Amino acid sequence: MTPAPGMTTRLRAWRAATLLLAPLLLSACTQSGSDEPGKAIELLNVSYDPTRELYDELNPHFRTRWKEQTGQDVTIRMSHGGSGKQARAVIDGLAADVVTLALAYDVDAIAQRAPGKLPEDWQARLPHNSAPYASTIVFLVRKGNPKGIHDWADLVKPGVAVITPNPKTSGGARWNFLAAWAYGRAASEGSDDGARDFVTRLYRNVPVLDSGARGATTTFVERGIGDVLLAWENEAYLAREELGAGRFDIVTPSLSILAEPPVTVIDGNARRHGTAKVAKAYLEYLYTPEAQEIIARNHYRPIDETIAEKYAAQFPTLNLVTINGAFGGWTKAQKQFFSDGGVFDRIYAQPHGGR
Amino acid sequence: MITSAVLDFNAEPAPGRTDNAGPRKYRRRTSVLPGFGLTMGLTLTWLCLIVLIPLSTVFVASHAMGWEGFVRVAFSERALATYRISFATSFVAATVNALFGMLTAWVLVRYAFPGRRIVNALVDLPFALPTAVAGIALTAIYAGNGWIGQFAEPLGLSLAYNPAGITLALIFIGLPFIVRAVEPVLEDFDREIEEAALTLGARPAQVFLRIILPELMPALLTGFALAFARGLGEYGSVIFIAGNMPFKSEIAPLLIVTHLEQYDYAGASAIATVMLVAAFAMLLVINLIQAWSRRRSMR
Numbered sequence: 001m002t003p004a005p006g007m008t009t010r011l012r013a014w015r016a017a018t019l020l021l022a023p024l025l026l027s028a029c030t031q032s033g034s035d036e037p038g039k040a041i042e043l044l045n046v047s048y049d050p051t052r053e054l055y056d057e058l059n060p061h062f063r064t065r066w067k068e069q070t071g072q073d074v075t076i077r078m079s080h081g082g083s084g085k086q087a088r089a090v091i092d093g094l095a096a097d098v099v100t101l102a103l104a105y106d107v108d109a110i111a112q113r114a115p116g117k118l119p120e121d122w123q124a125r126l127p128h129n130s131a132p133y134a135s136t137i138v139f140l141v142r143k144g145n146p147k148g149i150h151d152w153a154d155l156v157k158p159g160v161a162v163i164t165p166n167p168k169t170s171g172g173a174r175w176n177f178l179a180a181w182a183y184g185r186a187a188s189e190g191s192d193d194g195a196r197d198f199v200t201r202l203y204r205n206v207p208v209l210d211s212g213a214r215g216a217t218t219t220f221v222e223r224g225i226g227d228v229l230l231a232w233e234n235e236a237y238l239a240r241e242e243l244g245a246g247r248f249d250i251v252t253p254s255l256s257i258l259a260e261p262p263v264t265v266i267d268g269n270a271r272r273h274g275t276a277k278v279a280k281a282y283l284e285y286l287y288t289p290e291a292q293e294i295i296a297r298n299h300y301r302p303i304d305e306t307i308a309e310k311y312a313a314q315f316p317t318l319n320l321v322t323i324n325g326a327f328g329g330w331t332k333a334q335k336q337f338f339s340d341g342g343v344f345d346r347i348y349a350q351p352h353g354g355r
Numbered sequence: 356m357i358t359s360a361v362l363d364f365n366a367e368p369a370p371g372r373t374d375n376a377g378p379r380k381y382r383r384r385t386s387v388l389p390g391f392g393l394t395m396g397l398t399l400t401w402l403c404l405i406v407l408i409p410l411s412t413v414f415v416a417s418h419a420m421g422w423e424g425f426v427r428v429a430f431s432e433r434a435l436a437t438y439r440i441s442f443a444t445s446f447v448a449a450t451v452n453a454l455f456g457m458l459t460a461w462v463l464v465r466y467a468f469p470g471r472r473i474v475n476a477l478v479d480l481p482f483a484l485p486t487a488v489a490g491i492a493l494t495a496i497y498a499g500n501g502w503i504g505q506f507a508e509p510l511g512l513s514l515a516y517n518p519a520g521i522t523l524a525l526i527f528i529g530l531p532f533i534v535r536a537v538e539p540v541l542e543d544f545d546r547e548i549e550e551a552a553l554t555l556g557a558r559p560a561q562v563f564l565r566i567i568l569p570e571l572m573p574a575l576l577t578g579f580a581l582a583f584a585r586g587l588g589e590y591g592s593v594i595f596i597a598g599n600m601p602f603k604s605e606i607a608p609l610l611i612v613t614h615l616e617q618y619d620y621a622g623a624s625a626i627a628t629v630m631l632v633a634a635f636a637m638l639l640v641i642n643l644i645q646a647w648s649r650r651r652s653m654r
Contacts (some may be wrong), residue, residue, distance in 0.1 A: 084618075109618050166599060168617065207598065208598045209598065209600055211594050215594075220493070223494065223499075223515075225499065281413065337618070339617060349432075
């Protein structure tokens with residue numbers, strides 16, 4: 001009745017082989033035919049932390065749109081994490097069809113370090129530097145603003161504790177640093193020495209350097225550490241409304257930086273998955289009025305002017321410097337400020353006394 | 356259980372046990388698994404795939420930057436500061452754990468009390484918990500506005516966002532190593548020797564120091580080494596409670612991550628190499644001490 005021992009082993013080997021190969025075969029099948037209408041298709045969007053809520057709301061709308069246009073079902077999978085970490089994952093082989101990261105530097109890193117995945121001039125492929133939404137850096141302070149913080153100059157006063165993550169590990173923190181630098185430079189009539197002095201004094205007031213933006217928000221909101229949190233505008237709104245309703249105020253400084261989180265198709269992966277068309281449509285959809293409306297509702301600044309006007313009350317106008325205008329682009333800024341031995345390292349170069 | 360496997364690795368047949376089953380006989384015993392050649396081959400292949408090859412890439416990656424670059428990154432002032440902090444906090448945490456871990460093991464083995472099984476399970480919790488959860492939970496309790504932190508702060512004791520916080524996190528994750536290392540030895544301990552010593556007029560302190568402690572020493576050292584090594588590599592729980600200030604509370608694993616965030620794989624590997632070599636050297640030393648203490652106790 002029972003098969004010979006050799007037989008069972010052979011059967012078992014076959015079964016194991018089939019089990020191992022099945023997913024490969026399956027994925028090969030779905031990939032080859034995925035651009036055909038009527039077939040289900042899957043898209044992987046690799047993003048950074050604070051966009052969780054935004055894409056949760058955007059994705060179902062795009063799904064409906066795409067179904068209407070092509071009759072095809074599209075499932076969008078999301079991956080969130082620190083922007084730099086996500087870029088590294090894509091470089092190391094995470095099969096992202098599109099990336100929506102915190103700064104262009106991280107996408108540049110993919111273009112340079114993962115050859116063939118996307119062209120170096122990727123940022124020119126979509127309007128507004130491939131950034132369908134913008135944000136800026138604002139201050140979150142405790143209710144009633146007990147320390148009287150109204151602008152950057154108030155952050156360097158003695159006794160004011162500032163919470164901001166480490167720009168060496170957090171993309172968002174780099175925007176914070178550069179915004180402070182831009183203010184320091186403007187306040188000292190364009191002097192880089194003045195800017196360095198200002199930023200150094202500011203970081204002397206930082207009691208905790210978290211490794212990411214969400215960690216810094218937790219330190220400020222949950223642990224009650226610090227008097228002011230430097231945060232993405234959208235994170236500040238989220239913290240005010242959802243994490244601690246009524247416990248915080250948002251202060252918009254006189255000058256800040258225009259943060260443009262870029263989006264792009266990872267051509268190499270999309271071609272291999274047969275998702276090039278839908279990936280492109282997905283990103284273009286972000287520029288439509290419908291998506292722009294959702295973007296504004298999630299506290300990102302829309303780039304569509306009619307929508308921006310509609311939500312003008314939510315987004316106070318302020319003097320916004322740009323990364324290209326004030327710092328000559330990300331590559332230059334990264335090298336000057338955040339690389340080893342750069343400006344940020346020199347602030348901490350000596351073990352300084354004090355606290 | 357994980358720990359017992361780790362222990363077997365260190366344990367040559369205990370002196371008391373080899374008397375009736377000589378080493379030769381021990382080795383020739385037939386096994387339920389196929390022969391020595393096959394199992395050994397599989398073991399080595401497996402260890403290569405899981406441990407040796409991945410770790411060797413660390414050396415390969417740091418090799419790319421050349422000797423000079425390696426020294427510049429791996430022994431920069433900032434890196435040296437992180438090693439100091441990592442090694443000092445791991446050492447203190449492992450020492451505290453050795454003390455309280457031994458006490459815990461003692462209570463668990465020597466006394467029957469209601470809820471003993473629950474306490475026993477609690478000891479293993481740090482193994483199972485994601486370390487980030489531990490970090491967040493510890494910070495919530497020991498930060499200035501936390502349950503315990505609020506009482507410590509007025510006394511001038513700041514328990515979070517400084518090396519004390521790092522040590523706390525490392526004590527938490529290192530606890531099971533000591534308890535699980537010491538427990539089986541205590542269980543096997545021949546109480547008659549103790550009783551004999553007492554009837555011969557030894558004071559309790561003498562019994563502990565001269566009879567029990569020497570017997571526990573190898574297990575204690577094993578647990579200490581494991582907790583220490585685990586502390587060196589710990590990242591998840593520490594970054595939440597450390598404050599991460601350069602030169603003050605920045606741990607070496609964070610500096611590795613910092614380099615990775617700059618796409619500096621070589622620099623990250625350079626620091627990792629130093630950690631790896633240091634941890635390995637330390638385990639070696641502990642193993643030697645253990646062998647020595649075992650020889651001593653066999654006298």
